[in-house]
Amino acid sequence: MYGGVGDTISSPADVLIITASKRRIPAHSPVLAAASPVLERLLDQTAKRIDGSGGAISISILGVPHGAVDAFLRFLSSPSRLLFFFIFFIKCGMLEAKVEEAAAEMAEHAVHLLVLSHVYQVGWLKRACERALASRLASEAVVDVLVLARRCDAAWLHLRCMKLIAKDFAAVECTEAWRFLQEHDPCLELDILQSLHDAHLRQKRRRRKREEQRVYTELSEAMDCLQHICTEGCATGHCPDSATCRGLRQLVNHLALCDRKKRHSCGRCKRLWQLLRLHASICVQPDHCQVPLCS
Template identity: 40%
Template sequence: MSTSTKNIPKPPPLPRVTYQRFQASSTRKPSGSSRLVPKEAVETWDKVLQQALGADTVIQTEGNFRLSAHSTFLSAASPVLANLLDQSRDSNGKTYLINLPAVPFEVAYIFLRFLYTSWYVLMSSNENFLAYKASLMIIHKPCSLEEEEMNKCAFPLMLLSHWYSIPSLKRVCIEFLSREGHINRETVLDMLQLARGCDATRLSFLCISMVIKDFEAISLTEAWKEMKESDPLLEQELEAVFEAQTERQERRLKLEEKKTYLEVYEALEALVHIYREGCVTIGPRDKPLKEGRGTVCEFRFCKGVESALRHFLGCKSRASCSRCKRMWQLFQLHACVCDDSDSCDVPLCRSLMEKREIRKKYEYKLRLLAEKVVTAKNSLGPFSARLFALFTYIFDTKSDMTESGYHETFGYRREINIALPVLSDDNSYNFFKSGDEHSDDSNKQNKPNRNDFRKQ
């Protein structure tokens, strides 16, 4: 063994299992129950908060309920609270009072518990919290899950974290509110106003993105109307952002559309190149292939058009083949843009051009016929042709309009108002008969034959 190999140091040891577990846990989504603080420490600080051991501060919440706390913890956790504590000292200099009149008791307790333990659930169990509230003589609705608690308290906790400058709690609230399902049509505008007021840039971006994505539906909600009255500048800003995003999407679509048209143009140029000059592996029969010039063609889509053309020439089911249909459309498109179809080398160019001219004349006649039919239909107004023929018979009849005749006439109307004219068994069209005015012979002479009608 050489001296160089002896001087090589040994490799470092592999990571331990605990390190691998830490890496696996760091990739998971953090939740309210995940914490780096030991459970015993959390329980100890819970006892300090619940039993008010050495408490020198009183926090008054909504409904004149009070919580005991320690000024040392509050001052260390928040500089804003430290300033408030200095201003709220009583005359003896011992007790501090912080008023939170608009904050519910549950929110204030979760806020304090986060300052003490860095954990934002109410307590380790619902029974302990109910017992604690019962000792304070407060009526409380049951709630046990941290997800349910955060759903109710995330908004006010976000405000408290911003007011009292507690970044760790703000990050927890932003992460919770940014989860899928919390931002919806009903809450996105309220959450956007909250994020703008609390300087939560990431949450504001998510809310604005959702508003732009579903602008038409969100603009019809009641929250939009309330925002329009309370903050019209925000409404104008959202509309401006939506219009700018729409214009940007339209420009992108136009660029993509232009790119597609340019690719189609290059495919047409490659088709003309194959039939006029020929390429390395394909070309017209009367011209030799371009051998010895390399395999790279200057036309980008030459190989693709060649492959599609070979398939088109050998396919036996062109009518149902999608690839053959695209090739046929390429031939038709070339016939539309070709300037000199008489001397064009591409097959079917002249015949397709002639068929196109014939089709134009036919489409013009068909369009003219449709316009005349629509004009004739509109000239009748609200009455149809069959109903007009029925009214003509009723009011032109020479029969006496007695009471029985009146009911008889309009009785026929109710029976056959949707069956004019009627094809009878003797292959002729039957119209109404008015008494003795017409005889059977005259009726036979006046009745047109169905075969004559078809000839006409």
């Protein structure tokens, strides 16, 4: 029998849960009603139907193995904090007997528990199942888990699956699950490929934005150093950026020594002229500026 929050209820079980193998699991209606709004409605409907007949309340949970239903009822009968504690203990490497048992049940029945927690609207158990499945994701099974996540409206698990597919699509594409998907659900295949394409475009935009930001930062530093060199002569020891100042001084020295006939084709000279033009275009006091050719 399954007890209430924390302790076993002393009263006898008043509900029989019938599984797919026709086996019966006794349970307590207050525990089930408190854990799941769906089970609460089922209990109310069944109680009204047999009111006065003296029959026992029975609820069928079919479509999943008996062991998964048994584990599901065990989690409902335990405080929800137990699940979060066992996740914490796993991370800390301090598994105790009950916690280890809960972790083993979760590992064995995570797929079916996710389905049951979704159908019966047990939010805390659903989130724990998502994390348990995500912790063991692999290329061979990620497509199956992705389909399950979509059907159970498990957005967090769906995102983790998509990240793994995007990271190792070559391996995923070789799996039997992906070939089955191509043959039987081309719409989902197209949706996944479109999502991967969109993610690739977003990544390219982020890289381009970072590159543009890097160029803007380098130009800003070069403008500051150019103003510093032309105003103070870079002899004060307070350079905005010593490496940039050194590179600009080398360009200035090169311009002074470069053959005038070759300046129009010299890459280093062109770089300095570009900096001078850029400075002239943004300078707010060209009449008083000491940068050459600013006015």
